[in-house]
Amino acid sequence: MKISFTLNSNATKVDVPPKTTLLKILRNEMGLTGTKAGCEIGSCGACTVIINGEKKKSCIFPADKLEGCDVTTIEGVSAPDNKPNDLQESFLEHGATQCGYCLPGMIMAGEVLLAKNATPSRPEIKEAIADNLCRCIGYIQIVDAIEATAEKRAKGKGAA
Ligand code: FES
Ligand code: FES
Known part of the structure; x- marks a missing residue:
């Protein structure tokens, strides 16, 4: 088909x-x-x-x-030059990566959240990634990474 x-x-x-x-x-x-x-x-x-x-x-x-x-x-979410976009960079900057297996899914969940809610609270970020499991790192770093990206994008410094 x-x-x-x-x-x-x-x-x-x-x-x-x-x-x-x-x-x-x-x-x-x-x-x-x-x-x-x-x-x-x-x-x-x-x-x-x-x-x-x-x-x-x-x-x-x-x-x-x-x-x-x-x-x-x-x-499809990389920066135009095929480099990591601002959210992906933020995961790196905040130590929100180890084996990396969960990260594509985490990034997609983060992008959906930020597209719908430009200024999410930390509880809203946690809820947005609640279906995405990471067995390596604490979720705090992941929440930090998404929160920092939201703040940068709000200030017009995002590179999405
Ligand atoms: S591989 Fe799809 S939810 Fe686990
Ligand atoms: S970084 Fe390994 S599962 Fe999340």
């Missing part, structure tokens, strides 16, 4: 086998391995992408429901 959708701002058409998830399409068919496979049952958030402005777990999103959707993956 051919599905047409927008992927990281590019019109995309892909042949979708039956009962395939978006995660499998991204990683296996499109070579976009930035989106991570973790639990693959919708529990860890490692596979989080943005669909029509909302965070979605791609491991449980049926690929045959993609028709007409606007999908953004971690590959």
